[in-house]
Amino acid sequence: VLTTCARDYITWRNEFSSGLESINGIPVRRFPVSRERHPDDFGRRSKLVFTRRHSLADELSWLSSEGPTSPELLAHLRHHEQEYDYCIFFSYR
Known part of the structure; x- marks a missing residue:
């Protein structure tokens, strides 16, 4: 499982350790x-x-403000894509 350090979708504050x-x-x-x-x-x-x-x-400004953004997660996927058979992305709603 790949995920972010955020605990909630209101602030996307990093609360878990990476x-x-x-x-x-x-x-x-x-x-x-x-x-x-x-x-x-x-x-x-x-x-x-x-x-x-x-x-x-x-609309693009709204999308950018929604979050979360995690460049490190995306970089991990780019560098390790051969280790995964599938990627399933889902929203909190």
């Missing part, structure tokens, strides 16, 4: 999130893109 651990015999490798989400800012951007006319730039 690195490899075993949970119930399953290896779990955690990677840091590059920045936290600011709920008030994200809420304003969400309101704009879901309830008003907006530009593509507004």
Whole structure:
């Protein structure tokens, strides 16, 4: 399992240690999130893109503010892709 160090989807704050651990015999490798989400800012951007006319730039700004972003996790996948048969990405919703 590859995941981030974040505990919740509100802030994406790194609360778990990065690195490899075993949970119930399953290896779990955690990677840091590059920045936290600011709920008030994200809420304003969400309101704009879901309830008003907006530009593509507004939508991309919203997407960027949503998070999480973890360049280290993506780099790990790029450098170790041959070790994985499948990658399943899913959202918290």
